[in-house]
Amino acid sequence: MRSIGLALGLLAVVPAFAGTPNGILEGYRAAGAATVSAPRGEQLFTSRHGSDWSCSSCHTGNPLARGRHATTGKDIAPLAPAANAERFTDPARVEKWFRRNCNDVLGRACSVQEKADVLAYLMSLR
Amino acid sequence: MTNSHRRLAFDLTVWAVSLCAGIVLIAHEAMADGHRYRADNARWKAECGSCHLAYPPQLLPAPAWRSIMAGLDKHFGTDASLDPAAAAEIGTFLQNNAGSSRRVGAQSLRITETAWFRHEHDEVPGAAWQRPSIKSAANCAACHRTAEEGDFRERNIRIPR
Numbered sequence: 001m002r003s004i005g006l007a008l009g010l011l012a013v014v015p016a017f018a019g020t021p022n023g024i025l026e027g028y029r030a031a032g033a034a035t036v037s038a039p040r041g042e043q044l045f046t047s048r049h050g051s052d053w054s055c056s057s058c059h060t061g062n063p064l065a066r067g068r069h070a071t072t073g074k075d076i077a078p079l080a081p082a083a084n085a086e087r088f089t090d091p092a093r094v095e096k097w098f099r100r101n102c103n104d105v106l107g108r109a110c111s112v113q114e115k116a117d118v119l120a121y122l123m124s125l126r
Numbered sequence: 127m128t129n130s131h132r133r134l135a136f137d138l139t140v141w142a143v144s145l146c147a148g149i150v151l152i153a154h155e156a157m158a159d160g161h162r163y164r165a166d167n168a169r170w171k172a173e174c175g176s177c178h179l180a181y182p183p184q185l186l187p188a189p190a191w192r193s194i195m196a197g198l199d200k201h202f203g204t205d206a207s208l209d210p211a212a213a214a215e216i217g218t219f220l221q222n223n224a225g226s227s228r229r230v231g232a233q234s235l236r237i238t239e240t241a242w243f244r245h246e247h248d249e250v251p252g253a254a255w256q257r258p259s260i261k262s263a264a265n266c267a268a269c270h271r272t273a274e275e276g277d278f279r280e281r282n283i284r285i286p287r
Binding site for chain 2: 069071072073074092096099100101103104
């Protein structure tokens with residue numbers, strides 16, 4: 001029930017803040033990520049969490065650089081907003097990729113807190 | 127033969143030659159189509175194309191595409207799930223443009239394991255697929271330089287060292 005409540009809360013909050021990384025981060029704060037931590041986000045981004053992949057397996061340890069899909073070899077545009085202005089500007093797209101990639105790396109959905117931390121980490125990169 | 131008759135014979139010859147050349151060109155183009163895929167859909171290109179080349183629908187038969195679309199949450203080891211509207215549109219596009227089971231072979235959901243793919247690539251040495259510049263048989267564009275445009279013709283192939 002709690003997660004359904006959170007999801008509904010996110011749906012209600014995200015559209016109002018659509019369009020920028022800051023807006024999306026504010027959406028996460030409003031949905032319960034009170035204290036956001038870039039170092040915690042970096043930790044999550046670079047750890048394997050007991051599986052074969054980390055986020056950096058495809059996005060590399062430097063999300064300002066171009067990445068490469070770990071299986072297909074397909075080129076991936078930089079993930080950090082400072083290197084790629086298109087990133088974190090479309091909330092539906094952001095949720096789609098968090099849904100898929102958290103499932104691949106952690107074997108479960110990411111919490112609002114985890115998404116906020118990862119986004120804060122990516123926004124801290126210059 | 128009068129001048130006007132000569133002129134008529136000449137004109138007819140020119141027409142006949144042009145017509146034959148046209149037919150040959152069209153036939154050639156139609157055969158080349160075996161390696162050119164023109165079906166297009168913006169959502170298919172954007173969604174399927176974000177992790178790998180948006181593989182042409184003609185490369186698998188309709189039942190294989192149905193299975194793939196039914197299991198996107200476990201798509202060859204990754205979660206590639208889509209929202210229902212995107213899944214429906216892409217699924218329909220793939221069904222409508224799918225290849226024939228007889229031509230492609232229906233044994234596998236992996237294009238690279240179909241009899242057709244193996245036959246087409248039988249002259250590529252096994253070690254070539256492992257090169258860092260290629261990395262995977264899924265990476266069509268490594269050698270098929272114009273694959274993004276659906277053009278897999280022989281003349282546009284360059285196998286990187």
